[in-house]
Amino acid sequence: MTARPRILAIAEAANPEWVSVPLVGWSLASALREVADVHIVTQIRNRDAILRAGLVEGRDFTAIDSEAFAKPMWKLAEALRMGEGKGWTIVQAVNALSYPYFERLVWQRFGAAIERGDYDIVHRITPLSPTSASSIAAKCTRAGVPFILGPLNGGVPWPEGYDAIRRAEKEFLAPLRSAYKLLPGRTATLRHASAILAGSRYTASEIPDRFQHKTLWLPENGIDPARFNRRATPAPGPLRAAFVGRLVPYKGPDVLLDAAAPLLRDGRMTLDLIGDGPMMPALRAQAETLPGVTFHGWKPHEAVQDILCRAHLFAFPSIREFGGGVVLEAMALGVPPLIVDYAGPGELVDETTGITTPIGPREQITRDFTRELTRLAADPSQLAPLAENASAKAQSHFLWSRKAVQVARTYDWVLSGSPQPKPDLFA
Template identity: 55%
Template structure:
């Protein structure tokens, strides 16, 4: 079993987004390698509460004196809760190098002495975060692995209004990061990169480093387990949308596109999530006269979301800018067939047997496509029972955290063998082409 130092500055099971991904990957890797996790001190209590032993299983690095001011500045600059993610990422990238400085101070001698077979930086997930460890590990003769890296999906030109609403001012100059000497050094010295999306793979191709494609997101199949569907043809189609209620997520598109089925009682729609668009969505429901068929539930816990998933047949998730799309995997694991936009992460998660990916375009085009597709589904033109089982099977085989840990272990083995053959784990970057 390989000895791996896993760098996961953001890793916390009690949080969402990057920290939750970091936690799940780091902990899953403990099942396939001899892993010691290095994280930031703000995660220490969560690690201890899950039974990990400090010093044996993990080390908490206290970089708060430097990091805390950047986090506070990011909260001021982002323009509102849940907005300005590019600003948050930029501030974190500025604060992160000090964390790695402290990591090297703590583990540098052990790395140089060959105590670890691989040093693997799991988080930050952003390709814009530099790493001084890459150069130091290369000098020590120890493979340094980056990833899964994901982010930077360009805003589609049809959604400039949504871009402005999200306070994504820095996204206009994001590509400038590639010219930073620290970034060039990071990729020049990395032994390999795990790309978490097709876009990131293409973005990082310029560095000509060995690259493996493994989608960023995974899923806890014990929490979101498969439940066979027993829907009769005459039963209403049970639709679900789960996500932050913001313009680019497309909850309004789901409502408007399905209004015909909702008005006639051929479908019901559960919307789970909260956000600034909540009131506007409630007004849209009233305007369209579909109050009896649409329920806005607000925020729900993961356990409650899992319960709603078990009752749904189809997820309508027309988000126009998703890096990963973890909620799509939650749906698929539960046997819910997803309808997604083929732009970014969600379109890479499904294939023609397990879901539907519609081409991106202006809002009115997406409304028409979802409308047309859902009507054909209600009419029985697609075997939802077979697709439901295929979706759950696809997740279990490719996207469970257990599967992901085994995929990454394959990368470790490849690095150790050094035979030049890049692993292929059966993912398709463009699943619906």
Template identity: 50%
Template sequence: MKKPRVLIIAEAANPELTSVALIGHSLSEALGRVCDGHLVTEKRNEESLLKAGVAQDFFTAVDNPAQSVAFHIATALRGGKSLGWTIHSAMATLAYPLFERKVWSVFRERLMAGEFDVVHRITPLSPTSPSYLAKKLAKLGVPFLMGPINGGIPWPPGFDQVRMAEREWLGYVRDIYRFMPGLKATRRLASGLILASKHTYREVTEGDPALEVKSVWLPENAIDPARFPEIDQDPPSPIPGAPLKIAFLGRLVPYKGADMLLEAAAPWLREGKLELEIIGDGPQMGDLKGLVEREGLGNQVTFAGWVAHGEVRSHLAAARVFAFPSVREFGGGVVLEAMALGLAPVVLDYGGPAELVPEGCGVVVPIGERPQIIEGFRKALSQLAENPQEADAMGRRAQQHVRAHFTWDAKARQILGLYEKLIAGRSLSESRFDEIGPGNGWDEVGG
């Protein structure tokens, strides 16, 4: 079968960065292996792409000066680069339309000539970003796929102080994005929508059959086996009588929950049944070290500090459990990375991480306010500390699950199926990815 010709749009696609930019790069590279694809991205990514060995003829770099201006304004409003993500997202959304206008000016003749069978916009991931191209492509009859789209998960009750400490005040008025010019038209004119979380599925489709019929649920994160070769290796078996090693990885800020994890694990850390490594840095580091000292946990808790992404594997691989009580995660790529290494994940039933952990592959703790979260993690860690073989079995199943469904090549094959349906004029709601989701997750979000 002839490969579909796809214009891949990812204004953020950079192998040297993390989060959205790494998703844009990794997914576009994987799609290029299953289709006749050409990437268009922002000029700021060009040097990194070439350094990573991406062929010059695979991508076109388009300059967008508005993005740089938006970044500097957002940084000033956020008081740095680590807080106020909603502010960053809002400013990026305002700057993005210039990029798509430039894409149209560069590719208009080729699109009009029928050179591409599908246009796929990977980034921005935000559900708040309308598309200038949607109307243009609809007039040309070129299928337009958007996604993965994710974001906007509400803060859970009881964490208002944490929310304000993160400078997420803009989130209180986030819903005004629904009145953004062109947003409703974009969703109406798009041929397909990949929605990466249950919350985003509900927010974008709003129960509208016309949107549901063109929407599929598919998480945005995946693993590159070249970066995680351990995905094809069985994790080491637990040593009888040795403490169960658990790891936490993330920015050390209150909403990531490292302090809640320490409180939950404290009884078994003192008894020597658990060992904990906290990987990451941030403004909460001093408070966490103070908590460890006050509770007498120093012999069982280590702080790795900031670790380069390429070195994270060696830290995680030394553990058997990945404990991550973050109260607000959209995607949860770090959870997949831990699962790929054979760690059993213990996560909250809220946002992206819980949607990555099928039954039997980890522990999903019910969301609640702070005391309930601590108690839920305490029970989960107690069970695993008393039965490390159970943690080992969960970790092995988690690794197998990621190996089968959550590599970038596996994700690219799933999206290739969407391209084929769009080219054939078929509904995307026929696509069912429930086999990669947590149990009955698909039935809860539609499709």
């Protein structure tokens, strides 16, 4: 296309001041403004933060007040999840029930404009969860306006043998997660979508075969160079590893301490743990006899960047990550990751940009991490090529500006109107 496409970007969660899904929604929606004429539609709780980011209400975005239904449903989800940061599948189940009201209000506000042809494409960015159907998809089809869905992500199964950790995370609905495929509207949403962006290869594999011809892989997370804009310069000396994340069992900070213990005791490495969570007291007790361990607690992005830039290695034995945004952030800084090859991180890291170990029982992961840490501690300089490649890949593929270009290829493909192969979003 020669003219910039006119995009109505539905991002119920889009907030530049929050993290996780709201930050993804905001980052992608705002980046798309560089390649298209975008009007963002979001929930009213994001209004003030978007105004502070400099957008003009009415011209650049519209805030939809769905609080009459969203607020009590959020309170219900908070009560059912029984702990901050836990019960993610419960939250998604409740959101799947409350989201249709938001879309109903969006159509009331923008339905006439869509039918009039004021927008070339309607793109639903968030919710990311594949459990949330869209009534607008069919209405766009009837109006002759392409509807794009995604990036969808989530639903990665808990690996075998981790039921105790799953229960500790209040993931009681996880064994029933496949039931979302039976929810009313799911198949219709996929059928009416002109393109489906899958935020992980696992999520892409869950899309029925008859819709695979219009399913494209676009990893959920990206890099904001304003937040992560430095390059790691670790000092000579022992291997310096860092961990960033919530201190909960499935992210494996205790596994990392066990794996690193022999090297910490004899001064072959140091370890920075960045983050907070319910495991903090137990981790401090575990590390009491281990020299070279620093607990930094929660830190803002700027401080996280400062600490990571002193590290040779990002050590992250998490066994269940949907997107792996923190892995990308480490790569962008030139800190190669050591990860468990499962779900999101395993899709981002290859042998040229980091080190992967297979998923398995806790004892196996501990042994594998000890082996790799021992090998790297013998000569940290061997990480230099991985650091260079990791930074280059983050810059070439995963900046939000690059992701906007990748999505623009999807827009061109959808608007071309002629059958052709799916675009290579990473060309």
